[in-house]
Amino acid sequence: MTDQGFGVVRPIPGNGLVAHVGGLLLVCDAAEAVAEDLLGAVRETAASGGDGRALARRVAQVLAAMMGEPVACAVAGPVAGGVAVLVSGPAFASVTGSGGEVRLAGRDALTWSDRLVPGPVTRVELRLPETGAANRLTRLDSGVIVGGGVECDPSQAGEALPQSRPAAEAPAQRAQHAAEPSLPPAPSLPPASSMPSLPSVPSAPPAPPAPEQHRPAEQPAPSGPPQVPDWAPPPVEPGPPPMERPAHAMDAPPAPPYPLGPSSPANPYPQQGWNSEPLPAAPGPMSGPAPVVTPHEDVETARANGIGGDPIDARNDSFEYELLGPGAPGPSQTAPDLVPEPESRPLVYGVDCKNDHFNDPRVPYCAVCGIALVQRTLVPYKGPRPPLGVLLLDDGMTLRLDTDYLLGRDPERAPEVAEGSVRPAKVTSPDGSVSRRHLRVALDGWDVNLVDLGSVNGTQIQPPGDQNFYDIPPNEPVTIMPGTTVRIGVSRTMRYESHRNS
Amino acid sequence: MVPTLIGRIQTRLFLLATVGVVMTLLVMPLVPGTGAPLGDRYVTGLLVLVAVGALGIGWELLYHFLMQFRWEKDWPTSFGLLTLVPEGLLLYFLLRSGAVDFIDPISPATFWTHFTVVWVSMWLVANGPMRVPFIRWRFRGGRIL
Amino acid sequence: MVAAAGIPMYDVPFLTVGGGIGSFVTLDYLRIYGVPTEQMKVVSNIDHPWQTYEFLTRCSQIPRSERIRSDSSSRPDNIWGFPSYALEEAWKDKNPVYLWQLFTEPILNDYWTPRAGTVFENLEREAKRIRYWDMLVKGQVRMVRKRNGGGYFTVVTPPEGAAPTKRIVFRSRFVHIAVGYPGLKFLPDLQEFRTKYSDYQHVVNAYEPHEQVYEFLKTRPGTVVIRGGGIVASRVLQRLFDDREKYGLKTQIIHIFRTFVTGSHGPHIWARRKGGDGWAYQGFNYPKSVWGGQLKAEMRKLEGAERAAKYKEMGGTNTPKRRRWQEQMRAGRAGGYYHAVQGTVDRVEPTPDGRLVSYVRSNDGIVREPVADYIIDCTGLEADIAEHRVFADLLQHGGAYRNPVGRLEVERHFEVKGTASGDGALYASGSATLGGYFPGVDTFLGLQIAAQEIADDLARRGFVRKMGPLRSTAQWFKWAFNSPV
Numbered sequence A: 001m002t003d004q005g006f007g008v009v010r011p012i013p014g015n016g017l018v019a020h021v022g023g024l025l026l027v028c029d030a031a032e033a034v035a036e037d038l039l040g041a042v043r044e045t046a047a048s049g050g051d052g053r054a055l056a057r058r059v060a061q062v063l064a065a066m067m068g069e070p071v072a073c074a075v076a077g078p079v080a081g082g083v084a085v086l087v088s089g090p091a092f093a094s095v096t097g098s099g100g101e102v103r104l105a106g107r108d109a110l111t112w113s114d115r116l117v118p119g120p121v122t123r124v125e126l127r128l129p130e131t132g133a134a135n136r137l138t139r140l141d142s143g144v145i146v147g148g149g150v151e152c153d154p155s156q157a158g159e160a161l162p163q164s165r166p167a168a169e170a171p172a173q174r175a176q177h178a179a180e181p182s183l184p185p186a187p188s189l190p191p192a193s194s195m196p197s198l199p200s201v202p203s204a205p206p207a208p209p210a211p212e213q214h215r216p217a218e219q220p221a222p223s224g225p226p227q228v229p230d231w232a233p234p235p236v237e238p239g240p241p242p243m244e245r246p247a248h249a250m251d252a253p254p255a256p257p258y259p260l261g262p263s264s265p266a267n268p269y270p271q272q273g274w275n276s277e278p279l280p281a282a283p284g285p286m287s288g289p290a291p292v293v294t295p296h297e298d299v300e301t302a303r304a305n306g307i308g309g310d311p312i313d314a315r316n317d318s319f320e321y322e323l324l325g326p327g328a329p330g331p332s333q334t335a336p337d338l339v340p341e342p343e344s345r346p347l348v349y350g351v352d353c354k355n356d357h358f359n360d361p362r363v364p365y366c367a368v369c370g371i372a373l374v375q376r377t378l379v380p381y382k383g384p385r386p387p388l389g390v391l392l393l394d395d396g397m398t399l400r401l402d403t404d405y406l407l408g409r410d411p412e413r414a415p416e417v418a419e420g421s422v423r424p425a426k427v428t429s430p431d432g433s434v435s436r437r438h439l440r441v442a443l444d445g446w447d448v449n450l451v452d453l454g455s456v457n458g459t460q461i462q463p464p465g466d467q468n469f470y471d472i473p474p475n476e477p478v479t480i481m482p483g484t485t486v487r488i489g490v491s492r493t494m495r496y497e498s499h500r501n502s
Numbered sequence B: 001m002v003p004t005l006i007g008r009i010q011t012r013l014f015l016l017a018t019v020g021v022v023m024t025l026l027v028m029p030l031v032p033g034t035g036a037p038l039g040d041r042y043v044t045g046l047l048v049l050v051a052v053g054a055l056g057i058g059w060e061l062l063y064h065f066l067m068q069f070r071w072e073k074d075w076p077t078s079f080g081l082l083t084l085v086p087e088g089l090l091l092y093f094l095l096r097s098g099a100v101d102f103i104d105p106i107s108p109a110t111f112w113t114h115f116t117v118v119w120v121s122m123w124l125v126a127n128g129p130m131r132v133p134f135i136r137w138r139f140r141g142g143r144i145l
Numbered sequence C: 001m002v003a004a005a006g007i008p009m010y011d012v013p014f015l016t017v018g019g020g021i022g023s024f025v026t027l028d029y030l031r032i033y034g035v036p037t038e039q040m041k042v043v044s045n046i047d048h049p050w051q052t053y054e055f056l057t058r059c060s061q062i063p064r065s066e067r068i069r070s071d072s073s074s075r076p077d078n079i080w081g082f083p084s085y086a087l088e089e090a091w092k093d094k095n096p097v098y099l100w101q102l103f104t105e106p107i108l109n110d111y112w113t114p115r116a117g118t119v120f121e122n123l124e125r126e127a128k129r130i131r132y133w134d135m136l137v138k139g140q141v142r143m144v145r146k147r148n149g150g151g152y153f154t155v156v157t158p159p160e161g162a163a164p165t166k167r168i169v170f171r172s173r174f175v176h177i178a179v180g181y182p183g184l185k186f187l188p189d190l191q192e193f194r195t196k197y198s199d200y201q202h203v204v205n206a207y208e209p210h211e212q213v214y215e216f217l218k219t220r221p222g223t224v225v226i227r228g229g230g231i232v233a234s235r236v237l238q239r240l241f242d243d244r245e246k247y248g249l250k251t252q253i254i255h256i257f258r259t260f261v262t263g264s265h266g267p268h269i270w271a272r273r274k275g276g277d278g279w280a281y282q283g284f285n286y287p288k289s290v291w292g293g294q295l296k297a298e299m300r301k302l303e304g305a306e307r308a309a310k311y312k313e314m315g316g317t318n319t320p321k322r323r324r325w326q327e328q329m330r331a332g333r334a335g336g337y338y339h340a341v342q343g344t345v346d347r348v349e350p351t352p353d354g355r356l357v358s359y360v361r362s363n364d365g366i367v368r369e370p371v372a373d374y375i376i377d378c379t380g381l382e383a384d385i386a387e388h389r390v391f392a393d394l395l396q397h398g399g400a401y402r403n404p405v406g407r408l409e410v411e412r413h414f415e416v417k418g419t420a421s422g423d424g425a426l427y428a429s430g431s432a433t434l435g436g437y438f439p440g441v442d443t444f445l446g447l448q449i450a451a452q453e454i455a456d457d458l459a460r461r462g463f464v465r466k467m468g469p470l471r472s473t474a475q476w477f478k479w480a481f482n483s484p485v
Helices: A032-047 A052-065 A167-177 A192-197 A214-218 A244-251 A297-302 A311-317 A319-323 A331-337 B005-027 B038-067 B077-082 B084-097 B108-126 C021-033 C051-059 C085-093 C097-104 C116-129 C188-197 C211-219 C231-247 C294-299 C304-314 C323-335 C389-397 C444-460 C469-480
Strands: A009-021 A024-029 A072-079 A082-088 A092-097 A100-105 A113-118 A123-127 A143-152 A347-352 A381-384 A390-393 A398-400 A405-408 A423-426 A439-444 A447-452 A459-462 A478-480 A484-488 A492-497 C009-011 C014-018 C040-044 C136-138 C140-146 C152-157 C168-172 C174-177 C203-205 C223-227 C252-257 C279-282 C338-342 C344-350 C356-361 C374-377 C425-428
Touching: A009 A032, A024 A032, A024 A052, A024 A123, A024 A143, A032 A052, A032 A072, A052 A072, A052 A082, A052 A113, A072 A092, A072 A123, A082 A092, A082 A100, A082 A123, A092 A113, A100 A113, A390 C211, A447 A459, A492 C211, B005 B038, B005 B108, B038 B084, B038 B108, B077 B084, B077 B108, B077 C097, B084 B108, C014 C021, C014 C152, C014 C168, C021 C040, C021 C116, C021 C444, C040 C168, C051 C116, C085 C097, C085 C116, C140 C389, C152 C174, C174 C389, C188 C203, C188 C344, C211 C231, C211 C374, C223 C231, C231 C252, C231 C323, C294 C304, C323 C338, C356 C374, C425 C444
Parallel strands: A405 A423, C009 C168, C014 C040, C014 C174, C040 C136, C174 C425, C203 C374, C223 C252, C223 C374, C252 C338
Antiparallel strands: A009 A024, A009 A143, A024 A072, A072 A082, A082 A113, A092 A100, A092 A123, A123 A143, A347 A381, A390 A398, A390 A492, A405 A439, A439 A447, A447 A478, A459 A484, A484 A492, C140 C152, C152 C168, C344 C356
16 A cells, blocks of 8 residues: 555544545545535546646635535645645645645635645645544554544655655555455445435425435544644544444444434324414414425525425535535534424525524524525425414404414304314404305415305405405315405404515 | 805805806996096906805805704705895995905995896806706705806 | 536626615715626615615605605715705605705704605605616525635525525625615514514504504594604604594603703703704604714724714714604694603503503603503614624624624725725615714614715725716716616
């Protein structure tokens, strides 16, 4: 292995990924899909016998595709007469060549920094921020592991290391190593596509955001005291023994997919009747069948990144999403936390504000904290739907729109109420113009629909800003806007109001 | 008008030299209460402008002092017009008393007609059209230079 | 490298980011100064410059027919401020009373202010005249970074389907950032209430739609807690009083001021402001002298802590004292349905019967626990500038830094300090630059002052010819006849 070009490669402990493949080095800390792309770039370059320059070019393409997001990543590979190195995001590289030490930090540049350091190269170090120091006994001759960086120090290796080996030599040797044979320990990154098909995924097809798999697994691995100085001699107690690292990387990552807590409609439906008394106390858990969720047109628009058609894939691809809160767990973890108890609120496509509050993708400002939503690229995912607003009846009764309602003179005995799919709301009028089962208020995505259930006196709506009332057709859903007044029968009215009116 | 002291003085002098002169030329042939030849009237009118300018520096210092009692360092737009009264009265009495002896004796009708026309014109220009050629003027505290 | 990576790159000498009123007035200035549309682009995610502003005014109880808080000659659609809105409305409505009001304000009358609709219509007219939409590029700006060879790269995500790539890059010598508020900041205890109880309708922010409050109060008597003492609080209060009168309601109003002003206040006799009943009042529609007078001149010279201190002295929420609203408050106090108290709210909890109890602690130590049906937060706090990704990136990587009051430090000509790149320059205007040498940046006039400073700086750098009195007058006539610049 000494002919790899970098001599002895020592992994630095950390939470990212470190790859040494075909004589090329990669260190990165990124969302799974990105890391996979980067690994792919290294493998392809190695397989095709490319040198460090080819690697940098290939990695640049990967980074370019996600430009604008700080992907912490550093690669290095030998070229004729030296070493090519590329750094992006908060990663750091130091290469000591004939001209002395060259230090590169990705954050100095708009996109990334790359440099060709003329040889003979005596030292290469690639590292992510906040990592420890390398144990001088460790070695990574080839493979992909969890780590925070690499340090190559030929002088300590005690073996002849042709640093400035001409690139022409490389292909043949590298081709032998190339890719597969040396890579079985790669399961640290199971392909994302395998996720939805895992048997442990419950029935609901709207799979939740795929978690970053390597991250949770690494959480318990801040092994050893983090050593700040880069060049400090290895610590006395340098973390886990070298052999454990790859092993750790191998069994930890295939974390089970995130359990679909919120989507399982396991709860019994409480029968909470609503009548003339306005009691907007905390309502019982939402009932109802798995909601029919059709992605909204606006949602489509919001998915501005041109990610492929399938929304589930979109979620997996949305690296930028996780990265925005540095160090914070991705929204895949936080979204379920918003649910106070394991109730079954329907899942709808929505977007998070930068403070991780789940919102209607159409609103300009976050409904919880007020921050503007327009400043970021919104990546929709399925989350528990917050209340859409309220229905205010003319007697002051307030219905919180967190579930479907059946309005009528005698809604309790309606079959859909009995089966628990809607909440009853009793509305009566002295002239008897409200039918027993009069009107269904059906929530669909972020929309509020009215379905007149063939009532005797019908239902009329007055859109906001309009002077006239219009009949709605029976048994057909009609979407209403916030500010709409609804006349139920002849004499009762209610208004739909919402903080999401934009 | 929310100028600084130096801006107000500059604006006053500038407007006297432009609007004031133009209005004097226009209004002097028409003023009542004088039978003097037109040339003499013009001389008188322009000298009045000079006096307004000279006294004005003192007035502006006084206004500036009064405004310091207000948080905004400013006062309502209408005050800019109403200052016509004290300034006109002072100048008028100075003229009548002969304290300003380089101006010939002047009848009340002539003085007040001329003074009012000039003052109102200047106030109107300062509160609007002035901004058209001088786009930086209003943001620089009324300074022209 | 960017080009090699296959990201399309466009060259445009001047790029403004934001697309709100700040971008608009800057482009307006430059167009009038003589820059052709081909040399400028505006990147925005909104379609009209007034879109965000209109949304916020509408939510805070100012529809198009109502009057906004702005001076008659603060015209974002007219760089000269002449004729003023009052002249124009007087002409259009054939109503000289406006001019009388303008003349007599504030002695005999309230301040004259323009209708929101007047502003929006004129903005539209001017936008068409300068061919604003020829310069508009829809997209999401992700970052602005210095370019090695001078100037800047601006990375933009175009709307889906609008471009073949996920990102496009603009290379420009000058960049102007006017992205406005990063957003509001709802009070922490109200945020907590929303997330904890999943209740979005009883605790509302005045800047978001909250018609349900007024509608509910029409159906039955109720109590409302108002928090905050600014202009929006006065609008909300007026709406409650108006509804009370119009529909004969029995609404009870509890108004919580964090700072309760009882009278004239200020550090010394040269800096006293009127106040009373909790409010600090503006002597003027807008403290005019901040934009032209002594205060502006004074601030221009101050640095660091001195500047921060001056801001503090000037600062504080204040509200124009309008006659009708004052009468309504008097009637409310006399009738026992309007209660103003000093205090800070520790927390808000729901009561078993679905109402809200606030725990209010006064400076004198008394804790009150008013129970209400609704709470309206009128504090209008703004989020930190770093909450906006473009500013966050500039602070982190672009060399920009914060001014004494925590926002973006800009030069007197609104160049962002520390971001110069070769012969290029990066400018910013709007509320993000509050705390600089010029106070009052987040007003129409403030935006125009910034635009003028920027245009003149660009003229110094040779990007455009400086405009003198003759050209200015000629351009004004073009404006008056609505002919292209």
